[in-house]
Amino acid sequence: MKIRVWIPLVITLLMVCLSSYGFCSGTDKFKRSDFPVVLMYHDIKETEINGFDVSVKDFCQQLDWLAAHEYKTLSVHEFVECLTQNTPFPKKSVLITFDDGYDGINTYAVPELRKRGMKATFFIIKNRMGNKLTGYSYLTEQQIKELSVDPLFSIQPHTLTHADLTKISAEQLQDEVAGSKKFFEDLTGTQSETIACPYGSYNKSVLDAVKRAGYKASFAVSDQGLYDHEARFSIPRIYMGIIMGKNNMELFKKSVLNYKSIPKEAFVERFGSLD
Ligand SMILES: [Zn+2]
Secondary structure, three states, X not given: OOHHHHHHHHHHHHHHHHHHOOOOOOOOOOOHHHOOEEEEEOEEEOOOOOOOEEEHHHHHHHHHHHHHOOOEEOOHHHHHHXXXXXXXXXXXXXXXXXXXOEOHHHHHHHHHHHHOOOOEEEXXXXXXXXXXXXXXXXXXXXXXXXXXXXXXXXXXXXXXXXXXXXXXXXXHHHHHHHHHHHHHHHHHOOOOXXXXXXXXXXXXXXXXXXXXXXXXXXXXXXXXXXXXXXXXXOEOOEEOOOOOOOOOHHHHHHHHHOOOOOOOHHXXXXXXXXX
C-alpha cells in the first residue's frame, strides 16, 4: 500500500486518540467538557458546622474513593500547562482546591493529603491570614509559607480582602487582583498563575482585570461558570460541603463522574433548582 493512502488513516487515528484523551485546543474558548474535575473545599472539621464544612471522615472517604478509582491529582501548574500548552489532561484527573485558607487545612486536610501523596491548591485571602476575629481561624502567614515549599501544595490568591469584585471601584479592583498576585508571589517565591474570585462573582471588567494582571486562568464558585465564552477564566468547581447533599458519598461520586454534564442533584440544595 502506498504511503499516501496511510496518511489520512494515521491522522484519523491520531484525532480519535487525542479526543478520547481529553485533548484541549489551547485557545481561549473552552467548553465545560474540556476541563477535568475541579473540587472546591473550604474548611475540614472533625464535625461539620457550616454549610461549606466537610468532616474529616467524609474528606478521607472522598480521597480514598478518588485513589481507588485511579484519579491523578494535579497541581495548579500542571492544570494551567494543559490549558495553555496544548497538552492533554490525564484522562482521570482532578484538581483539589480549598478557598479562604481556614486552619482546618493544616489541622486535618494537609496530613490526609500527604498520607496519600495527593496534590492540592489553596486560595488564600491576604488580609485574613492569622485572623480569628470573624469566628473562623485562618492559617498564618508563616504556615502558608511552609505549605508553599511542599511540592504537593500550591498557594494562589483569593484577593486581598475577599471583596465582591463586581461591586468595587476600578482602582480597588486593580489592587485586589494585581496586588494579591504580587503579594503571594513575593511571599511564596512562586508564580500566581490563577485566582479564585470571591463568591464566584465576576463580570467582564473583573475578567479583564484578571487577564491584565497576567493570570492564566480563574475559578468560579460551583456551577456559576463558563462566562460568555471565557471558560478558562470562569472554570466551574464542585461545591463540597454539607450544603452539597449532606456529604452523601453517592452524590460525591455522581458529581465527580458527571462533572462534565453537571448532576442536577448536586446543586439543588444550594440553588433551589437549576431549571
Ligand atoms: Zn472565598
